[in-house]
Amino acid sequence: MRGSRVVAGLVLAYLLLPVAVVVGLSFNAPSNRLSYDFDRFTLANWADPCGPAGLCASVLRSAQIGLLATVLATVLGTLLAFGLTRHRFRGRGPLNALVFLPMATPEVVLGSSLLALFTAGAVPLGFWTVVIAHVMFCVSFVVVVVKARLAGMDPRLEEAAADLYASPWHTFRTVTLPLAMPGIVAGALLAFSLSFDDFIVSNFNAGTMTTFPMFVWGSAQRGIPPQVNVVGTAMFAVAVLAVVITTFRRRAR
Amino acid sequence: MTVTAAARPARAARRTPYLLILPGLLWLAVFFAVPVVQLGATSLYDPNGSLTDGYAMTWSFGNYATALAAYWPQFLRSLLYAGLATAICLALGYPLAFVIAQRAGRWRNLLLILVVAPFFTSFLVRTLAWKAILADTGWLAGLLRDLHLLAPDGRLLATPFAVVMGLVYNFLPFMVLPLYASLQRLDGRLLEAAADLYASPLRTFRHVTLPLSMPGVVAGTLLTFIPAVGDYINAALLGTVRTSMIGNVIDSAFLVRLDYPQAAALSFLLMAAILVLVTVYVRRAGTDELL
Structure with a gap:
């Protein structure tokens, strides 16, 4: 078991090494445009993060x-998740498959198939096609x-609310939704990071627009301008700050 | 016919699930299902057409043969690189997930945050950082040359090694998280019981730990293999033309060469290959309920 701890430590180091390099390179004054080597320490990149034309616009x-x-x-x-877990209806199986399939499809296929659709429909590519x-x-x-x-929620809580004469809407607002909230927030955070970091699907459908x-x-x-590493x-x-704050707030409660 | 007061809420309740699913269903149907069908149609268009003149539907199944004949090396390479990267991710991710789930105690949450920490910064920026680490003039290449592990003119960057390593790096957290989820549910007392009964650590692993973590292994390998096989960022940034994967070919066929029928045929082949591999794999692993 000692062995697995050593491997675990090395794997973590491997995962974090590039992050350290990104931080380091954000303080680098490269000797030339195409150099990736650390040359000279500078704060200039941090003082002027929007220096390279188009960088800050793309982040925005x-x-x-x-x-x-x-x-x-x-x-x-969220609506789909409620429909799929709370109700039995015809077509549930195929719908589950339709929800699962985009996750099992490589991004090149997702991106290129949408491009084929937009081209066939003569839809102009840009901001909205990427959204x-x-x-x-x-x-x-x-x-x-x-x-x-939703699957991990105790159904008796909602039954209790109904027994206490709460209307379905009142039960949903005051019991179901607050209980489901951590899942909805986690889903939203995941969605934002997937969208913000996406390259392949965007590259197919953005036309001349540029994301970060x-x-x-x-x-x-x-x-690469060193300011990319600043971003x-x-x-x-x-x-990291967001994670630290949420952890401390949970501890404080 | 009149509707009685009692029947009205019942009918409304029956409508609720359809109202909940309709918006999402429509979105996925219009922007996922229809495009995939459209892609299938595009793959059968007349290859002699062009984007400006339009394409004629000629049911040209020959597009698939020409695409495969021209690009089977990249196809095989993608499967090979992604398979290798998945195997390495499993070998590296399993001990890490095991330590976090079973041995980390109060450090568990911190270690989990460290596993997902690379995601906090951009995929492309991280991959470019590897370009800096593996560079010919970088410290790593220098160190390996001094240790005679790398020939004086040997390179790390622009090799198959760099591409596979990049894939391993970028998709490792997708392996660790599901493994963690299933190892965390593993009852530590079972491992103690095996040890009490004089099972060696290796036997305990083979007969207790591994079988009980199979759902995590299957989920992790799928979550790693599927994005890795279609990825072309690592191959483009860390490799050369000789390490091109099928994603690079599809990308340039759609966006540079503008050969839509061939690009669509390649996309469809990739999707079909993945669906077949995944189905066979999940059946063999005996975890059908995952799908």
């Missing part, structure tokens, strides 16, 4: 797409997370 666009896709996917996915695409692949993940939460991952991809061919580090810091 990714955030807008992420928020819109998250709201839509969370609403659609539509992101909602499509996020819905399934929201359904899975919310379903897992697409900006990184494009600049990888021309030489990467800042994203990491925000996420």
Whole structure:
């Protein structure tokens, strides 16, 4: 068992090494455009994160797409999860399959098939086609997370509310929804991170618009501005901060 | 016919599930199911058409033969790289998931956060960080050359090793999380019982731990293999043309060469190959209820 602990430590180090490199490179003044080596320490990248043309615009666009896709996917996915767990109806099996299939389909296929549809329908590619695409692949993940939460809920709580003469709507608002909330929030967070980080599906359906991952991809061919690592580090810091705050708030309660 | 007051709520209740599922169902039908059918149709279009002149539906099943004849090496390579990456992820992820689930005590949550921490920053930025780590002038290549583990002119970057390592890195958390979920439910007393009955650690693993964690193994391998086989970011950033995967071919067929029928045929072949492999695998592993 000692052996498995050593392996576990090494695997964690392997997972975290690139993150450390991203943080390090955000303070790097590269010797030339195409160099990936650490050359000289500088704060210039952090002082001017929007320096490279188009970088901050692409981050903003990714955030807008992420928020819109998250709201839509969370609403659609939560409704689906309630329908699938709380009700027995004809066609439940095929519907479960339809929800599962997008997760079992590689992103190239998802992205290219939507592109084929948009092209056939002469739909102009851009912001909205990417939002539509992101909602499509996020819905399934929201359904899975919310379903897992609903499956673990004690049905007697809602029965108790009904016994105490709460109307169905009142029961839903004050008992069911609060209990399901952690699952819905987790689903929404997952949807946002999937959307914000997506490259493949976006690249097929964005036309000439650029999201943050697409900006990184494009600049990888021309030489990456060190500010990309500033954005990467800042994203990491925000996420860590969010995790720390939620953990402490839960402890405080 | 009039509807009695008592029948009205009953009818409304019967309608509820359909109202709940309708919006999501429509979205998935229009933007997932219809496009996949459209993709199937595109794969049978006349290969002599073009995007500007339009394509004629000629039921050209020959598109599949031409696509396979031209790109079978990339197809095989994708299956090989993704299979290898999945096997390595399992070998690395299992001990980590086991330690977190059974031995971590109060460090459990912190370790789980560390496992998903790479997701906190962008996929592409992380993969580019590997480009820096594996670079010819980087410290890792230098160290390995000094230790004579790498030839003086040997490279880490732009090799099959780099691509497979990138795939392992990017999809490892997808392996660890389901493994953790099923190992965490494993009753530690069963392991003690096996040890009390003089089972060696290896026998305990083979006859107790592994069989009980099978659902996690199956879920983890699927969650790793499926995205890995279609991925082309690692192959493009860490590899060369000689390490191209089928995703690279589909991407350039759709976006650069604009050969829609062939690109669609390749996409459809990839999807079919995955569905067949997954079905066979899940049947063999005896965990049908997962699907």
